[in-house]
Amino acid sequence: MSKLEYDFESYNRIKDGYELTQEDAYQLATNFRYTSNRLFETATQLRNKHKGDIVSFSKKAFFNIVNLCRDTCDYCTYKAEPNNAKLSLMNKKNVKDLAKLAKKYKCTEALFVTGESPEQKYQEAKDWLKLNGFSSTGEYLADCSEVVLNEGIFPHTNAGNLTKEEMKILRETNVSLGLMLENSSKRLRETGMPHHDAPSKEPATRINVLKNAGELKIPMTTGILVGIGETIYEVIDSIYAIKDIHKKFGNIQEIILQNFHPKKDTSMQEHKTPDTSYFKSIVALCRIIMPDMNIQIPPNLSQKNYHEFLSVGINDWGGISPITDDYVNPEFSWPQIKNVEKKCLEYKFKLKARFPVYPEFVSGISKELRDRIALIADEENYVREDYWK
Ligand code: SF4
Numbered sequence: 001m002s003k004l005e006y007d008f009e010s011y012n013r014i015k016d017g018y019e020l021t022q023e024d025a026y027q028l029a030t031n032f033r034y035t036s037n038r039l040f041e042t043a044t045q046l047r048n049k050h051k052g053d054i055v056s057f058s059k060k061a062f063f064n065i066v067n068l069c070r071d072t073c074d075y076c077t078y079k080a081e082p083n084n085a086k087l088s089l090m091n092k093k094n095v096k097d098l099a100k101l102a103k104k105y106k107c108t109e110a111l112f113v114t115g116e117s118p119e120q121k122y123q124e125a126k127d128w129l130k131l132n133g134f135s136s137t138g139e140y141l142a143d144c145s146e147v148v149l150n151e152g153i154f155p156h157t158n159a160g161n162l163t164k165e166e167m168k169i170l171r172e173t174n175v176s177l178g179l180m181l182e183n184s185s186k187r188l189r190e191t192g193m194p195h196h197d198a199p200s201k202e203p204a205t206r207i208n209v210l211k212n213a214g215e216l217k218i219p220m221t222t223g224i225l226v227g228i229g230e231t232i233y234e235v236i237d238s239i240y241a242i243k244d245i246h247k248k249f250g251n252i253q254e255i256i257l258q259n260f261h262p263k264k265d266t267s268m269q270e271h272k273t274p275d276t277s278y279f280k281s282i283v284a285l286c287r288i289i290m291p292d293m294n295i296q297i298p299p300n301l302s303q304k305n306y307h308e309f310l311s312v313g314i315n316d317w318g319g320i321s322p323i324t325d326d327y328v329n330p331e332f333s334w335p336q337i338k339n340v341e342k343k344c345l346e347y348k349f350k351l352k353a354r355f356p357v358y359p360e361f362v363s364g365i366s367k368e369l370r371d372r373i374a375l376i377a378d379e380e381n382y383v384r385e386d387y388w389k
Helices: 008-015 022-030 032-051 092-104 123-132 137-150 164-170 203-215 232-249 276-289 306-311 337-346 359-364 367-374
Strands: 054-066 109-114 154-158 176-178 220-226 252-259 316-320 350-353
Touching (some): 008 032, 022 032, 022 232, 054 092, 054 337, 092 109, 092 137, 109 137, 123 137, 137 154, 137 164, 154 367, 203 220, 232 252, 276 306, 306 337, 316 337, 337 350
Parallel strands (some): 054 316, 054 350, 109 154, 176 220
C-alpha cells in the first residue's frame, strides 16, 4: 500500500501492526487537521500496547560542566562567552560536591552537558582543561564520570559530537550517552536558518555519531527540536532517520521531542513556539512510526499542559531535577516530582523512576555498571521505589 486513506480501517490496520511507510506518514500529516482524534487515539492504543501503564522519568542533577561552545545556534542562550556572568567551568571539586548533593536528594542521574568542543575555539577552555590536567573536554568528562559514579550517581553525557574514541572511553562509566539529532534537514544549515553557524549540527555528522554509538553498542538518547523553521515533512524525515539507525543498530533508547521556545536576545526571539495541537500531532505521529520506542517530552517546556501529552503517546518525562536548573532552558523550572506523579495517576498511569539507561537496555551495558545498578534496582531494572522516594 503506497497511500493510506485515513479512515477507521486504516487506523485499525496501524493498531494491528501495519508498519507505516514514510509516504504514509506524509499522507497522514497532510490530514492532521481532520484526523487528530483518531491519530491521538491510535497513538494512545499503541503506547498502551507497548508500554503498559508505566510512565518513567529520571531523577537527575544537571552538571553544567562547561558552557563555552565552538558553534552558534540562532536560538541558544546556554552558550556563554568567557566574560559572561553565566560562564560555567566546573572543576572536579564542584563536580564531586554536586554529586554528593545529588546523592543526598536520591538522584540517580548525573547529566553532563558541555558546549561543542570548547577547546577548539577558546584559549580559556584550553587553560581550564590544562589546569585540571587534561587536554580535551572528552578526557575531562571521562574523569568526572568516574568521580560521580563513585558517589553512586550514574553519568549520562551530552557533549555534542564526540569522537568514536571518546565514546569508547565514556561507555566505561556512562550508562548511556545523548546527542540530539535536532533535524535531519540540511536546509536548516543554510544562510538565514538556525544552524547556519553551527557545523556540529550538520545532519550527516550527527547521524554518523549516532551510528558510531550503535557500532559501540552504546544506548543513545536522541531527539528532534520542533518549531525551528522546519516543515512537517522534515520532522517525518528526521523520525525515519532515527528509525533507520535503530533498525540497523538497535541502540536508540529514546526519542526526545522538544518544543522550541524563543529566548530573549537571540536572533529567533520573535519566532513562535509551535502550536500545542501541532506538537501533539507530531508526538502521536512519532508513536505511530515507532510504536515500541520510548518517547519523551520535557514537562517543563509544556508547563501548563504537560499531562495532556499522556494521551498522545509519550511514556517518559526525561530527567527532572530536584536540585538544579535546566541550564539550557533556565526560564522553565521543573515540575515537582510529586505533582508529576499525581498527574500520571489522574490519567491512570504509574510513575516510575528509571536510570539514565532504560530498563530494556541495562543488559547491554558493562557488567561493572550493571552490578552498580543492581544495588538499587527493582526486578524490572527501574530504580527501587524505596530508594528514590
Ligand atoms: S551547539 Fe549547543 S551549546 Fe552550542 S550554540 Fe548550539 S545549542 Fe548552543
